[in-house]
Amino acid sequence: MKTRVVWSAVLVAGLALTGCGAATGPKSSPGGEAGKLVVWDWKSGEASAASYVEKAKADFARKHPGVEVEFVAQPFDQYYTLLGAAIQAGRGPDVILFNGGGQLRDRVDALTPLDGYVADDKQRLAGWEAFSKDGKVYAAPVTLQGHPIYYNKALYEKAALDPARPATTWSQFVADCAALAKAGATCFALGNKEGAGIQFWLSALGSGVLTAQEYDAWIAGRRDWKSPNVRRIFQLWKEAGDAGLNNQGANSTAMFNDSFALFQSGKAAHIIGLMSDVGHWKDFSEFLTADKLGVLDAPVVTPGSTPSLPYDGGIGYGVAKWTKVPKVAADLVRSLTSTEALQAFYQAAGAIAADTTIDVSQGGPAVATIVSRLRTGKPALHVALSSKTLELMGRLSQQLLSGSVTVDEVVKQLAASDQAG
Amino acid sequence: MPTGNAPPSVRPMTTGRTDGARVVRPGGAGARRGRAGPRAERFAPYLLLAPAALVIVVLRLYPLLLGVNFSFTGDGERNGVAVGLDNYLELLRDPLFRTALSNVGLLVLLLPVAVAIPGLLATFIYLRVPGHRLYRSVYFFPGVLSPVIVGAIFNLLLAFDGPFNALLGAVGIDAVDWLGDPGVAMFVVVGVHVWATFGMALVVFLAGFATLDAGLLDAARVDGASLLQVIRHVIVPGLARTIQFVAVTTMIGMLTSMFGLLYVMTSGGPEGSTYLPEYYIWIQQGQMNRPALASAASTVLFLVMLGVGLLQIKLLRRAGRED
Numbered sequence: 001m002k003t004r005v006v007w008s009a010v011l012v013a014g015l016a017l018t019g020c021g022a023a024t025g026p027k028s029s030p031g032g033e034a035g036k037l038v039v040w041d042w043k044s045g046e047a048s049a050a051s052y053v054e055k056a057k058a059d060f061a062r063k064h065p066g067v068e069v070e071f072v073a074q075p076f077d078q079y080y081t082l083l084g085a086a087i088q089a090g091r092g093p094d095v096i097l098f099n100g101g102g103q104l105r106d107r108v109d110a111l112t113p114l115d116g117y118v119a120d121d122k123q124r125l126a127g128w129e130a131f132s133k134d135g136k137v138y139a140a141p142v143t144l145q146g147h148p149i150y151y152n153k154a155l156y157e158k159a160a161l162d163p164a165r166p167a168t169t170w171s172q173f174v175a176d177c178a179a180l181a182k183a184g185a186t187c188f189a190l191g192n193k194e195g196a197g198i199q200f201w202l203s204a205l206g207s208g209v210l211t212a213q214e215y216d217a218w219i220a221g222r223r224d225w226k227s228p229n230v231r232r233i234f235q236l237w238k239e240a241g242d243a244g245l246n247n248q249g250a251n252s253t254a255m256f257n258d259s260f261a262l263f264q265s266g267k268a269a270h271i272i273g274l275m276s277d278v279g280h281w282k283d284f285s286e287f288l289t290a291d292k293l294g295v296l297d298a299p300v301v302t303p304g305s306t307p308s309l310p311y312d313g314g315i316g317y318g319v320a321k322w323t324k325v326p327k328v329a330a331d332l333v334r335s336l337t338s339t340e341a342l343q344a345f346y347q348a349a350g351a352i353a354a355d356t357t358i359d360v361s362q363g364g365p366a367v368a369t370i371v372s373r374l375r376t377g378k379p380a381l382h383v384a385l386s387s388k389t390l391e392l393m394g395r396l397s398q399q400l401l402s403g404s405v406t407v408d409e410v411v412k413q414l415a416a417s418d419q420a421g
Numbered sequence: 422m423p424t425g426n427a428p429p430s431v432r433p434m435t436t437g438r439t440d441g442a443r444v445v446r447p448g449g450a451g452a453r454r455g456r457a458g459p460r461a462e463r464f465a466p467y468l469l470l471a472p473a474a475l476v477i478v479v480l481r482l483y484p485l486l487l488g489v490n491f492s493f494t495g496d497g498e499r500n501g502v503a504v505g506l507d508n509y510l511e512l513l514r515d516p517l518f519r520t521a522l523s524n525v526g527l528l529v530l531l532l533p534v535a536v537a538i539p540g541l542l543a544t545f546i547y548l549r550v551p552g553h554r555l556y557r558s559v560y561f562f563p564g565v566l567s568p569v570i571v572g573a574i575f576n577l578l579l580a581f582d583g584p585f586n587a588l589l590g591a592v593g594i595d596a597v598d599w600l601g602d603p604g605v606a607m608f609v610v611v612g613v614h615v616w617a618t619f620g621m622a623l624v625v626f627l628a629g630f631a632t633l634d635a636g637l638l639d640a641a642r643v644d645g646a647s648l649l650q651v652i653r654h655v656i657v658p659g660l661a662r663t664i665q666f667v668a669v670t671t672m673i674g675m676l677t678s679m680f681g682l683l684y685v686m687t688s689g690g691p692e693g694s695t696y697l698p699e700y701y702i703w704i705q706q707g708q709m710n711r712p713a714l715a716s717a718a719s720t721v722l723f724l725v726m727l728g729v730g731l732l733q734i735k736l737l738r739r740a741g742r743e744d
Binding site (some may be wrong): 394 | 600602606691
């Protein structure tokens with residue numbers, strides 16, 4: 001017994017004296033293969049992406065008939081771990097699919113800047129910002145991801161509200177919610193179990209609360225947490241919870257996919273959803289029908305603010321630094337973002353494609369509204385925050401709903417976390 | 422004492438092996454072997470121990486050392502740079518990690534309940550309550566379900582608008598947000614964990630009962646002891662070692678295998694109230710991209726487990742001496 005304690009102590013103490021090595025591996029060295037291009041993604045295995053991949057391959061084969069293309073679909077939950085291993089080894093795929101924002105920006109060291117290759121696509125595609133760092137583009141956007149406020153027109157009719165004219169101001173919106181409650185539906189379907197509900201809230205309503213200058217400064221990294229308007233966003237979150245605008249048990253309701261189910265089954269009149277992948281217009285249309293699904297602009301809270309659609313580049317393809325033939329790989333990226341391929345992706349998967357020239361008139365009013373707002377849209381507010389701050393915000397938002405923290409305390413803690421990061 | 426016993430148990434085994442080899446390869450080799458014999462015999466134990474020792478050193482100790490080493494380096498920009506105790510100070514300041522550690526304390530406090538439930542149920546089966554054969558198998562059923570499936574089932578049952586609350590509503594009790602109330606959620610998860618795993622402890626208890634002297638029970642009954650008195654004065658003392666064994670294994674189970682349930686049922690929430698150190702480590706490593714901080718948290722968890730383990734060995738040994 002005593003020897004065991006002594007040995008354990010010696011072991012731990014001995015180790016405590018040193019601090020060398022590194023928890024993540026060393027930087028990579030170049031490698032790669034010519035004559036064949038390997039693409040890594042987590043989409044190409046899905047049935048809804050089959051026609052998209054086919055169109056892109058055909059387009060590329062016309063330009064480079066001699067080059068073989070292989071798509072390797074990785075499981076998404078391990079995607080960035082596997083990619084990290086490839087980056088450390090300095091060899092792996094030539095063309096890589098990324099989520100926009102942090103996931104890409106953390107790994108630009110392993111990517112080739114694409115500015116010279118994709119100049120012709122700059123106007124046609126939207127969402128470049130999420131795939132750029134320090135003024136250089138590292139991937140071309142395929143889809144856009146954002147947070148429209150969807151509403152159920154059938155419930156509006158039931159509550160004797162005009163579905164063609166949803167509320168444009170917050171006070172009007174709250175009044176409508178009272179009418180909807182009388183008709184038996186809660187105002188919002190909210191799933192905040194993962195703490196993601198507040199992220200969607202911040203981004204979807206932010207443009208109606210912050211002034212245009214505040215909004216742009218926030219995105220640019222100059223976030224004024226002392227601004228009364230920033231505080232107002234969290235105040236609204238608490239008020240909505242206290243006033244019973246959300247479904248009950250929001251803190252134990254999973255956003256994916258329990259809150260979506262609440263909206264789809266007509267138990268809630270509004271939901272802040274997504275534009276692509278899941279919880280988007282195509283999913284909702286299947287249950288509510290496309291005619292009864294609408295998208296409304298953020299209700300104006302602060303007079304003078306201009307509501308805009310919050311969205312960023314969703315996923316996009318980049319070219320690895322170690323590829324032997326960056327020009328050919330970049331051409332493959334261009335094929336993967338061609339209008340024809342993206343049109344197929346939009347039709348099969350319901351993704352809002354980065355190509356703004358795609359005709360969406362057959363998709364119903366919701367998708368038409370979303371696409372019409374792309375031109376004036378802005379990057380989402382929560383995407384600008386670090387994952388550490390987002391995690392904290394998730395926990396604090398749950399405390400706000402349960403009433404165990406004040407709004408001032410929340411803003412104070414978030415400011416500290418944001419400024420530390 | 423394991424160390425005291427080791428040499429005699431090794432010696433006969435190695436001689437046994439060399440004898441076997443002699444049978445397979447007879448002839449001239451035998452003469453040489455006669456000279457090399459004592460030396461071969463001296464090295465044989467080390468050779469035989471080598472595979473097990475190598476597995477432990479390469480796959481257990483070395484990664485452990487690496488992990489402790491990493492915990493003194495930085496993350497991100499400071500990757501690979503020695504940062505001293507920075508990671509540990511950050512852990513100390515992080516309310517989430519403090520919650521995780523205090524939840525470990527809560528688990529220790531809840532241990533008697535987790536042991537008493539299978540013990541009590543095993544007692545009823547032993548005393549042959551009506552239907553005890555059925556219960557014996559039914560109690561073990563949850564033990565074969567994976568934590569993820571158990572979690573998913575209870576997610577449905579305990580949802581705010583789920584059947585459990587509907588049942589409460591039917592008898593006029595207000596709905597409880599079982600997984601959304603920070604004061605309740607941890608107890609719910611522990612309760613579900615106990616439900617899912619008590620079958621194994623029950624089997625151990627039943628095995629313990631098999632060694633119990635039935636004559637003592639009969640004597641107590643003849644003397645007119647009530648059920649409670651029988652449990653208190655006959656069954657519990659007779660099962661002391663079984664109870665200790667179940668306590669140790671249950672504690673280890675609660676500390677190491679609740680990740681799946683937490684992941685599925687609460688994701689550490691609400692308000693971070695159901696964090697355990699292993700969940701914290703996973704979040705820091707997988708979500709926050711902070712491997713060095715996660716290494717530091719792992720080291721702290723290792724020390725906690727070391728402490729709990731040593732304490733339990735001590736308790737078990739003391740109990741062994743009493744017998």
